[in-house]
Amino acid sequence: MNLLIKGGIVVDPVSGTVSEKDILVADGKIAGSGVGLHHPDAQVLDVPGKLVTPGLVDMHVHLREPGLEAKETIYTGTRAAARGGFTAVACMPNTRPVADSAAVIISIVNRAAADGAVRVYPVGAITNGSLGQEMAEMGDMKQSGAVAFSDDGMPVMDSGLMRRSMQYAKMLNAVIISHCEDKKLAGGGLMHEGDVSTMLGLKGIPAAAEEVMVARDILLAEDTGCRLHIAHVSTAGSVRLVREAKSRGVRVTAEAAPHHFTLTDQAVIGYDTSTKVNPPLRTAEDVAEIRRGLADGTIDVIATDHAPHTAEEKDVEYELAPFGMVGLETAVGLVWTELVAAGVLTLAQAIAKMTINPAKILGLPLGSLGAGAAADITIIDPAAAWTVDPAQFASKGRNTPFTGRVLHGLPYATIVSGRLVMREGIVL
Structure with a gap:
């Protein structure tokens, strides 16, 4: 599956840069990045204002x-x-x-x-x-x-x-x-x-x-x-x-x-x-x-x-x-x-x-958004405020001292090898 992530704020820890651009994923790899990318066969994921980082x-x-x-x-x-x-x-x-x-x-x-x-x-x-x-x-x-x-x-x-x-x-x-x-x-x-x-x-x-x-x-x-x-x-x-x-x-x-x-x-x-x-x-x-x-x-x-x-x-x-x-x-x-x-x-x-x-x-070949890298990508909504509720956890464990605490910054999507595995809190 091809995936086009559009309008996100891309955080590149390798270069230390933060910039708004699109990322194209094809065959489980990062195919390229830039402004105004298009692909006729790609599923489009619009993420304006959200952070796009390596997985x-x-x-x-x-x-x-x-x-x-x-x-x-x-x-x-x-x-x-x-x-x-x-x-x-x-x-x-x-x-x-x-x-x-x-x-x-x-x-x-x-x-x-x-x-x-x-x-x-x-x-x-x-x-x-x-x-x-x-x-x-x-x-x-x-x-x-x-x-x-x-x-x-x-x-x-x-x-x-x-x-x-x-x-x-x-x-x-x-x-x-x-x-x-x-x-x-x-x-x-x-x-x-x-x-x-x-x-x-x-x-x-x-x-x-x-x-x-x-x-x-x-x-x-x-x-x-x-x-x-x-x-x-x-x-x-x-x-x-x-x-x-x-x-x-x-x-x-x-x-x-x-x-x-x-x-x-x-x-x-x-x-x-x-x-x-x-x-x-x-x-x-x-x-x-x-x-x-x-x-x-x-x-x-x-x-x-x-x-x-x-x-x-x-x-x-x-x-x-x-x-x-x-x-x-x-x-x-x-x-x-x-x-x-x-x-x-x-x-x-x-x-x-x-x-x-x-x-x-x-020694893992991960952590990069460069062309040819594995398309492991995390998308975070920095504006989202949420309250910790262990009843909503996917983990069997509920043992957290942060119950009821209001936090900012919420994972919006998780992509592994080009495959969307979580979106808006739902594991797909």
Whole structure:
């Protein structure tokens, strides 16, 4: 099918330009762009005043399949991604069984091909079972479709094992995505350690629990030459460590999740279990430094860490609830409202952090609107104001702390390989 997108404001993160023009899609590719384009056989999509960007890429989601389908499936999770404007997602390996072998990676790839509304790229585990005891078969997983390696949800506490894993990943030209948490320092905590945790009587997780491991993994990456990506940065100290490492030329990148640049530990007051995430919501000073890190390029990527759970799992005492919140369907609104409209990031900067930057880190041929590129396109209505209502989510997960919040900026359409998969909130 040929598609002509007319009158949109095209945001090109590669050149950093924003201009009004048309885009022609043919045979799943970008056929060209310019002003006043026409094509006799193309379906016309008129989008005046709307933003046309490369398809958004979320490099950190939990699709829960195989094994945890009560929380989410590839079918529901990719439809949540499409509603959120994402054309590609990278799914973390903490499934049942853990994605620590070629067989599980292949099963995810095959299931995504059958059920997925958007592109799905599996991330393989660093260690067998993500238990941190022995290195998994990364070579076999990479050949089977794994785009990176992580024990996300669990840190690799053994420094020698992490160093060997980095050495092996470097030989594969693969990136290690690190969940930075010292379990001894975290000590079974439930939220950020500080005045609020003391007031609420909840065991705290100190900022040092994250920062110690960020520092360790940066040093190991510098030692091995491995590409290292720091997942879900949450503290000011972590931002400073990444910034300093980049100044030395360490091959390190980092991501921040929307909840970590919008919410503080004050949100936990009231014991809403949707605010229970790992790493936890931190202080206003941490939020401000994460925003600075996004603005100056220290933090390369915005990723959701979409982590759905069942209502029954979350509808318990705070101590008993699992960590995690959903994020695919609120990300664009939070980025537009909290970062772009607030002047923290330019439009081109924000789109780069959700398109070309994660694509480059994962080695994916995505994130461009140049001629010949895959026609993965996101269209956003920046003027749309909407109220977050989890009952409308395509995700099985409803665990969001943003219920009732009015956001600006709404995904209008999602196009994958030239095919319209979502329009005006409806997955087609």
